[in-house]
Amino acid sequence: xNAQDLERLEREFFARDTRRVARELLGSFIVxxxxxxxxxxRIVETEAYRGDEPACHAYANAQRMQRGxxxxxxxxVLFDEPGTAYVYFxxxxxxxxxxxxxxAGQAGAVLIRAIEPVSGIERMREFRPRAKSDTEIGNxxxxxxxxxxxxxxxxxxxxxxxxxxxxxxxxxxxARRQIVESPRIGISQAxxxxxxxxxxxxxxxxxxxxx
DNA sequence: ACGAGGATGCTCT
DNA sequence: GAGCATCCTCGTG
Numbered sequence: 324x325n326a327q328d329l330e331r332l333e334r335e336f337f338a339r340d341t342r343r344v345a346r347e348l349l350g351s352f353i354v355x356x357x358x359x360x361x362x363x364x365r366i367v368e369t370e371a372y373r374g375d376e377p378a379c380h381a382y383a384n385a386q387r388m389q390r391g392x393x394x395x396x397x398x399x400v401l402f403d404e405p406g407t408a409y410v411y412f413x414x415x416x417x418x419x420x421x422x423x424x425x426x427a428g429q430a431g432a433v434l435i436r437a438i439e440p441v442s443g444i445e446r447m448r449e450f451r452p453r454a455k456s457d458t459e460i461g462n463x464x465x466x467x468x469x470x471x472x473x474x475x476x477x478x479x480x481x482x483x484x485x486x487x488x489x490x491x492x493x494x495x496x497x498a499r500r501q502i503v504e505s506p507r508i509g510i511s512q513a514x515x516x517x518x519x520x521x522x523x524x525x526x527x528x529x530x531x532x533x534x
Numbered sequence: 535a536c537g538a539g540g541a542t543g544c545t546c547t
Numbered sequence: 548g549a550g551c552a553t554c555c556t557c558g559t560g
Contacts, residue, residue, distance in 0.1 A: 370552070378552075383546085397545065414553050415542030421552085434552060453555075465553045509552050531553085538558085547549090 324441050326354050326361050329491035334483055336490075337405035341424040341431035342518060345371040348422075348433060349522050350499045351492040352441065355471045362443035362471055364461060366435060367525040370507045370518055372421070374401065374430025377512035380411070381430035394430075400479050401430040408488070410468075410478040417465030420473045422482060422490065436508070436519070438467045439527040447471070463529045 329352055337344055348366050355362040372378060374385035381401035384394035394402050400409050401423055409421040409432050425431035438461035440447050447460050447470040454460045454470075461467035468474070473488065482489045501523040506514055508531045521528045 372552075380545095380552085411552070412544060414551065415544070417553050419552060436552085463553070507552070511551085535560090536558100538556105540556090541554095543551105545549105545551090 324352075324363055326356075326363065326491070328493055329354065329363075330494050331483070332406075332490040332492065334404070334406050337422060337424050338426050339405075339424065341371040341373045341433060344422075344424045345369040345433045345518070345520050346502055347498050348435070348490065349502060349520055350496065351490055353435070353438060353471060354489050354491050355443075355473070356487050357446070357472060360443050360446050362446055363441040364438035364447075364467070364471065365441055366437075367439050368435075368437035368519070368521045368528045370434040370436055370520070371424075372432050372434060372507075372518075373425070376516065378507065378510045378514075378516075379430065379432075381432075385430050398430075401432055402428060403479070404481065404483075406481055406483040408477040408480050408482055410473065410475060412475070413465070418468040418474045419464045420468050420471075420477075434464060435467060436464045437462050437521075437527055437529045438470070439525065440470070458526045460527075462527045463531070 353364045374381040380398040407423040411419045421432040451470045461470045503521045504517040507519045
């Protein structure tokens with residue numbers, strides 16, 4: 324597959340309900356350009372996080388806004404323009420890659436939880452030496468950030484403009500219908516909302532299950 | 535096949 | 548100081 328066959332996802336795509344964006348990102352692609360290499364990966368699993376529910380990192384800031392105070396700290400980015408990257412450093416070791424959703428001023432993001440490598444697989448393997456097979460290159464949110472070399476340098480950056488990192492899909496691509504919904508993984512709040520989305524029968528979805 | 539536990543550091547209280 | 552949107556290794560069966 325070539326990056327030329329794909330059209331970048333624009334602001335209007337992300338400026339919508341977070342769950343809708345999370346569903347429609349399934350089957351779309353992440354394009355990551357590093358030097359002369361173009362890495363392309365199909366999105367197969369996502370989760371929606373919205374400012375009005377307590378699992379969202381923006382929750383405390385959303386409450387603050389209700390009281391007329393300004394958002395602050397790391398999660399203030401979640402109130403920025405849709406299409407902005409929110410990159411979170413987790414468990415002292417792993418970067419997790421999100422894209423900001425909802426109109427500016429409302430907080431929301433979609434966490435990318437798993438990808439299927441499509442192009443530039445050899446380069447991804449260099450970033451993921453532990454992967455024993457191609458399916459293990461990006462079958463988890465920490466793993467895919469490694470495979471695509473996504474880290475702090477993208478936090479707060481607009482993916483509507485970046486040459487190095489953006490979302491794309493073939494023109495005229497229809498929304499996927501074979502989608503499995505389930506509760507989100509690894510959280511302690513709002514555990515029961517079925518806001519995790521996966522492409523059905525996809526080998527590269529994450530292995531994690533609820534505790 | 536599966537589960538427990540360790541690595542590791544930022545953010546917020 | 549606690550908690551965390553994880554991953555990996557090493558036990559056991």
